[in-house]
Amino acid sequence: MNKEKDVIIKVRNLKKYFPVKKGFLKRKVQYVKAVDDISFDIKRGETFGLVGESGCGKTTTGRTIIRLYDVTDGDVIFDGTNISTMKEKDLSSFRKRVQMIFQDPFASLNSRMTVGDIVGEPLDIHKLASGKERQERIYSLLKTVGLSKEHASRYPHEFSGGQRQRIGIARALAVDPDFIICDEPISALDVSIQAQVVNMLEDLQKELGLTYLFIAHDLSMVRHISDRIAVMYLGKIVEVAKSEELYKNPTHPYTKALLSAIPIPDPDVTHKRESVTLEGEVPSPINPPKGCTFRTRCKYAFETCKNKEPSMKNLGGDHTVACHLLDNKK
């Protein structure tokens, strides 16, 4: 197989800056560098995890890829087509192939529409089905996510968080997409419900051959569902690895700190765990530190970190890291 064909989405040097308007005349003076020069590939059929703490730009990355935000700079190549520069009205076919599942099951469904209309809206917009066919399609979508057709005439507020999230999944599936961006789809749900949704996502992936970009802050869940994981810090990707590898052999100091901070639901293990406490606060994304953005909180930081931005280095086996420490070791 051609290697290029395996890659469904290619992100190259993606940047998304939000202007901060200040002053009397609201002249643009500064930019929040929410996503600052990130690149990665997602292979067909895989689940690519994107983790990081709040404010690191992971949600912005997802929203920029699906063109909810305009791209500041860089390319997003979906199945050979560069969609980063496309006009909104030309995106229709892209919108049929890429969908999104949102974080807040209460805010992501329009409370004035019935569940049937919510799930059926993509069908109306893309004129995929109408009349009886539309009805049948809605029922089958609801069935796919474990709801019954009686639910179609109900309103979202009558459902629990987990059920609402499944309605959101049904809506995303309506256009029969290839690629779904899951933006923290389970973080607002109860533990017992999280597993239901995660299992459903895994089943759907197998059945429909979907590719996922799974954005979350919960590393244990991301590790469970993802094939590969990218760790973001302050608008940049600091480490990418297969999920096993990332856990067994975290290389970037930030990844190490992040992993060590997660309490394990096993008293004996978690009491033995030695967490690396991160000092200080995340710097402002308006004025990120020069050089390595993590150096202000990194206990291994040295002179080079201040001046030079580390580039991604391949450690072999799909494991890439952006850290100057790797040069030092050699």
Place this chain on the structure above:
Amino acid sequence: MGNSKVNMDSIPEDMWEKIDNKEKESDLISRPSLTYFQDAWRRLRKNIMSMIGLVIIIILILTAMFGPLFSKYNFSDQSLKMASLPPRLELFKIDNENYIYLANGLKIYSSTSNGEIINLLNPVKQDFQKKFKVYELNGREIVLDFSDKPFKLLNKNDNEYPFYKKVWNKNHLLGTDDLGRDLLIRIIYGARISLLIAFVATLVNFFIGVLYGGISGYAGGRVDNIMMRIVDIISTVPLMLYVILLMVVLKPGLKPIIIALGSVFWVRMARLVRGQILSLKEQEFVMAAKTIGATNLRILVRHLLPNAMGPIIVSMTMMIPTAIFTEAFLSFIGLGVPAPLASWGTLCNNALGGYRSYPYQLFLPSLAICITMLAFNFLGDGLRDALDPRLRK
């Protein structure tokens, strides 16, 4: 927990059967299905004041629509003989069949004992030097002596006719105005005019405000900035002054008032809608609509506006009394609907000349304005509570 009957030490064998709970897998909803507005209605129903307001408004609208069908008078029927008759009559007894009512302005009406005015009596003789008038009613002589207060009604033998009692005016329930027009029918017609102006002006405001605010809020950025500065400029013009000037230019009438009110009050609505849209458009359901490829128009009409409807409805309910009041004010200062049309404001204005002698002519239309405004305000308050999404559970 009704398990006290169980004997913990010996539980029947069959109790330990495993239950095959297929049905537990499906997510059953046991609570009744309520749409947003059904839910709001349920909450509104509990608010006694708003329900009173709502009932008054419904009665008012029905009366304005169908009231004239049940009245024998027309709003423009004049009868100068019957001018300025109050709703309450003080009757004097002449004999068992004949009663008279002494009106302001030294007029005497013959009447039945239950307050049905028969006719205005003409004096047979009058002497303004000695200050008396003589009338004749069915062969009986009545002398009205107005030389000294209180005026006296005397018979031939200088005996006073006895005061009979106060009765309701049976011909004109709320009396008549200075041209003898039935005040009740004029107030009902006034309600027609006032409510019509208020509803139409509010609807015009609603459409302009929602469209303007919706576009401004949804477009955001520079468009929003320019559109809102225009609104700012409009809102610096004193509204009343603007309306008065407009009315002077447009000549008084029904349409000009609606145009004047409609072109002014949308500013507040536009700001409200813009604010709602601004906060709603960041919500995830709007993003979801974008990712499924919905056009901007669709997002605005299908997703944003329905969610902003609550505050818009409350604002409209509150706008109606304001419009009624403004219309009344304009009519009161003589810029209202032309005669013989009557709005509550013109009724008040007409009554102003004789309000010392005939206070009911001013009081009754004012009361109508007050009750209507209160009713709408109560309803608006109730709606605000009922439609507030924060209270939704």
Place this chain on the structure above:
Amino acid sequence: MSEKILEVKNLKTSFYTHLGEVQAVRGISFSLNKGEVMGIVGESGSGKSVTSLSIMKLLQYPGEIKSGDIFFKGENIVNKKNKEMLNIRGNEIAMIFQDPMTSLNPVYTIGDQIMEVIIRHQGLSKKKAKEKAIDMLRLVGIPSPEERVSNYPYEFSGGMRQRAMAAIALSCEPDLLIADEPTTALDVTIQDQILKLMKDLKEKLDTSIILITHDLGVVADICTKIVVMYGGLVMEEGTSKDIFYNPKHPYTMGLLKSIPRLDLGEKKRLIPITGTPPDLIKPPMGCPFTARCPYAMKICSLHAPKYTKIDENHKAMCWLLHKQSPNMKMDTGVKRGVINE
């Protein structure tokens, strides 16, 4: 060290809504000793937050305590008037809330908000109170507290606000600290800092802590005793080791099975608890977990089970523990991690 600081007996709390009475807490009992850290685990709607609000007597209309007793330091506080509670709240019992963004008043400085509590309960002078406020900020690990004391909440990040909340809660050295999902809104690295802080404070001040959370990792990390709640009832109660290594209730097992383990190598499919929690307007007659329980029996849906004592500290409410119950093969969900060294 077995002095009982808090004892809750058969507490029932309900909310009276238009749909009917929501029986949020349906008769729970537990006790807490001095210096103990107790975790209350459960999903939303299990009644865990309502329990904490009942103890604080901070229930808002239409919620009220229907029956039961709450003994705080041997004294029943269920019938205390609001005025009397003012002297207990903030002084002897303190609370940390979930959302650090909204639980601080944005128009007062952090210092003012700490000082308010100190002045109110300890009657210190303004100057002394300020010194104490600075000490408290230092204790909770806020850098350069002398300057930070006059900052406004918006100048603090989420983690720092939660520390400031802890400083307010701890400023009067309460005997009992109730933390309602204190780390749920925070990032893991900050969560880690807050958990360390709570452990430190417990050591230093010997405060008893009730930690309400749905995160089993957090519970495993700092709790010595765990109460598992479901459907307004306590399903299982025991030491942290009892719950994690010897769970007796199918719900506890279900929870353990449904979460992925970061430290265990193999990628196994998660086993979710099917269905949704019961509607507490019409709570089920029998065990509330029946509808979602893989081992449900006829008796479960008809009669609520009694508590079975497994040992001194460990009890569970399940028919499977009854002596007549059939032996079932169960996947307990216990996964033992490999401990290095």
